[in-house]
Amino acid sequence: MAALKLYGHPMSSCTARVMICLVEKNVEFELVHVDPFSGQHKSPDFLTKNPFGLIPVLEDGDFVIIESRAITEYICKKYAGNGTEDLLRSDDLRQSTRVRAWVEVESHCFQPVMSPIIYQSYVVPLMRSTPDEKAIEDSLEKLRKVLDIYEARLGETKYLAGDAFSLADLHHLPYMFFFTKIERISGPVLEERPRVKAWWEEISSRAAFKEVSKGMKLEK
Amino acid sequence: MAALKLYGHPMSSCTARVMICLVEKNVEFELVHVDPFSGQHKSPDFLTKNPFGLIPVLEDGDFVIIESRAITEYICKKYAGNGTEDLLRSDDLRQSTRVRAWVEVESHCFQPVMSPIIYQSYVVPLMRSTPDEKAIEDSLEKLRKVLDIYEARLGETKYLAGDAFSLADLHHLPYMFFFTKIERISGPVLEERPRVKAWWEEISSRAAFKEVSKGMKLEK
Structure with a gap:
């Protein structure tokens, strides 16, 4: 079982943004489908993860992160040594x-x-x-x-x-x-x-x- | 003369955002008025600083930074030891x-x-x-x-x-x-x-x- 769970949908640009980052950083993850066309992103269960009702959401154990551009930065920082070298240029x-x-x-x-x-x-x-x-x-x-x-x-x-x-x-x-x-x-x-x-x-x-x-x- | 020059206007929300951050971090700066109502932000001179024609712009010597939310982060990182303690919570x-x-x-x-x-x-x-x-x-x-x-x-x-x-x-x-x-x-x-x-x-x-x-x- 992958440590990271990404809730979203590959046709969502914001979900895809995070998936590309995860693959660039060579980080294993499980994509949990949340289909915006059937309104799953507004279900009570999903709203406990993101009250704004937006995909994607990343779950890293008990740590839940919303907003795709915050998630990509988290991945780059947590997995600094993995995959593509520092996408944030943090050293300078x-x-x-x-x-x-x-x-x-x-x-x-x-x-x-x-x-x-x-x-x-x-x-x-x-x-x-x-x-x-x-x-x-x-x-x-x-x-x-x-x-x-x-x-x-x-x-x-x-x-x-x-x-x-x-x-x-x-x-x-x-x-x-x-x-x-x-x-x-x-x-x-x-x-x-x-x-x-x-x-x-x-x-x-x-x-x-x-x-x-x-x-x-x-x-x- | 202040080391930092902030090009913008205090009635611009994005300029004010940066000014508040500079004052929180106790950093001296010079506000250079760029009046959006008279179109100064679209002047050829200002467009060399920010080709998108948006205020504010921060100049730190020869380093020019656009986008208010990138500027505030820069201020917090460069002046980590100044004023209000770490507004980014960088340690965790x-x-x-x-x-x-x-x-x-x-x-x-x-x-x-x-x-x-x-x-x-x-x-x-x-x-x-x-x-x-x-x-x-x-x-x-x-x-x-x-x-x-x-x-x-x-x-x-x-x-x-x-x-x-x-x-x-x-x-x-x-x-x-x-x-x-x-x-x-x-x-x-x-x-x-x-x-x-x-x-x-x-x-x-x-x-x-x-x-x-x-x-x-x-x-x-």
């Missing part, structure tokens, strides 16, 4: 601060503009409704501006927070994966930004992501 | 993870529902427009649910991440401050949640916050 304050800043950029600049595109393109059709093309276009316009800044940044450093792969890059993987699957939208966006495209090809070719992404299907 | 992995998780809760559960209330109540009138009362009520309904969870949490521990004041509490101060100033809305919300009210009264009575909040006025 300036480097670790750059990682932390780009983790925040993902949270506050990238995710809010990417999220409506993914929601409208995948979740709305699953609910047998029609995607709001105007909402997609509005978000896409903002996303292009954000990715223009990424394009410039990736001309200075190989990865977002410096010349080594870090948690900041890893956190982008799930949403970028779903985005690149919508080729009619993502194709032109990436063609116009060759460094973002090369960065995506680089980070998505890592073994940990390839393993986790096999199970990432936005379908019921 | 479980405690520091709880702080990190509640920092994320502020980012992803609290701030997104509080932000439209503050925007409609303060910023829209400043732009000589009429607040969208429906938008306020919609956000308020979500905020009540979030604060119900805080109410339960504050029955288990004195502060959000444990029995000591931490960065997780501190990050809530600016938005809570502006919210509590709208008494017709915040009055009933806090009366119905006595532990949240007591927590707010406790954290807002700290000397660092009292000093910074004197300059927090949402007006042109």
